[in-house]
Amino acid sequence: MGTVRLGTMYFAAALAVLAPVVAGPALAYGPGRRWPHTRLACRARAGLAALVTTIGRPATAAAFLLAWAAAVVAVFWPLGELAHRLESTVDVPLHAWVSTRLDPSFARLNWAYTALGDRAPLKVVTVAGAVVFAVLWGRRFWIPLVAILAQFPLEQYVQTVLAGMVDRGHPPTGLGTYPSGGVARIMMTFGALALFAVLTFRLGRRARIGLGTAVLVLAVVEGYTRIYLQKHWLTDVVAGVLFGPALFLGWAVAVLVLAGLVPGPLPPGDPGDGLTARADGPDAVRPAPVDEPVDAGPVAAVGGREAAS
Numbered sequence: 001m002g003t004v005r006l007g008t009m010y011f012a013a014a015l016a017v018l019a020p021v022v023a024g025p026a027l028a029y030g031p032g033r034r035w036p037h038t039r040l041a042c043r044a045r046a047g048l049a050a051l052v053t054t055i056g057r058p059a060t061a062a063a064f065l066l067a068w069a070a071a072v073v074a075v076f077w078p079l080g081e082l083a084h085r086l087e088s089t090v091d092v093p094l095h096a097w098v099s100t101r102l103d104p105s106f107a108r109l110n111w112a113y114t115a116l117g118d119r120a121p122l123k124v125v126t127v128a129g130a131v132v133f134a135v136l137w138g139r140r141f142w143i144p145l146v147a148i149l150a151q152f153p154l155e156q157y158v159q160t161v162l163a164g165m166v167d168r169g170h171p172p173t174g175l176g177t178y179p180s181g182g183v184a185r186i187m188m189t190f191g192a193l194a195l196f197a198v199l200t201f202r203l204g205r206r207a208r209i210g211l212g213t214a215v216l217v218l219a220v221v222e223g224y225t226r227i228y229l230q231k232h233w234l235t236d237v238v239a240g241v242l243f244g245p246a247l248f249l250g251w252a253v254a255v256l257v258l259a260g261l262v263p264g265p266l267p268p269g270d271p272g273d274g275l276t277a278r279a280d281g282p283d284a285v286r287p288a289p290v291d292e293p294v295d296a297g298p299v300a301a302v303g304g305r306e307a308a309s
Helices: 002-029 031-037 039-055 057-085 087-099 104-117 119-136 142-166 181-201 205-228 234-258
Strands: none
Touching (some): 002 031, 002 104, 002 205, 031 039, 039 057, 057 142, 057 234, 104 119, 104 181, 104 205, 119 181, 142 181, 142 234, 181 205, 205 234
């Protein structure tokens, strides 16, 4: 019986890897392909272009990001209240179920991985990534420097606002609350590096989708470890898997505006991911032209227009 119980947790761990591996490309070739050509997306591009003309790129990017953050809070606040109502029927039974399936050796592996979502290591990753891409971007060094550094406090403060508004508490075995910050931080930090890798190294479609899927896998596995180690309720983790990509999407669009890669309405046949347009400026990073339609990646690593991966 003990072996069977442990086997269910191993199966769940494998599923935490395989599910995003499948979901990432599916999102890229499904909603990610269609979204840039929708009427809403075209109107959004036209509106951003008008704002850029009126107040400039930095002000437009900042205004859009603040408005997007407020919209994320407006959406995830009621979802948090719903999660709170589901605590006794979903979270508590699952917490008890997991507590009977803990294995010391497997737990040590989970503890080693879950530290990746903590603030301290991700601060190091954020600063190192910002410095590296600042060097690679030459005279426009300030774009990756500001953008990559800004994503960290953006996630922290928006998540803190949501946690305070929902105020649902935490499991008796951990201090994690709604939504899971570890999951969202991984999505934001590694998603930011993935986006700038795409813009800097002119990566092809498959590489973009692969990078986005890899970030999604890192985030979902982080969520699994937080559940297995009983640091979070299940609904906290599910919210984190949705909250991270939602916040990242707005940040990615703001970066594309700042870099001059968000055009006006798409002409017929344009792939619409924003990466074939040329950024302005003498040292602008210019993604290579593509010969085929481009699909959006799971974490917007192809232009910031994917569904939550």
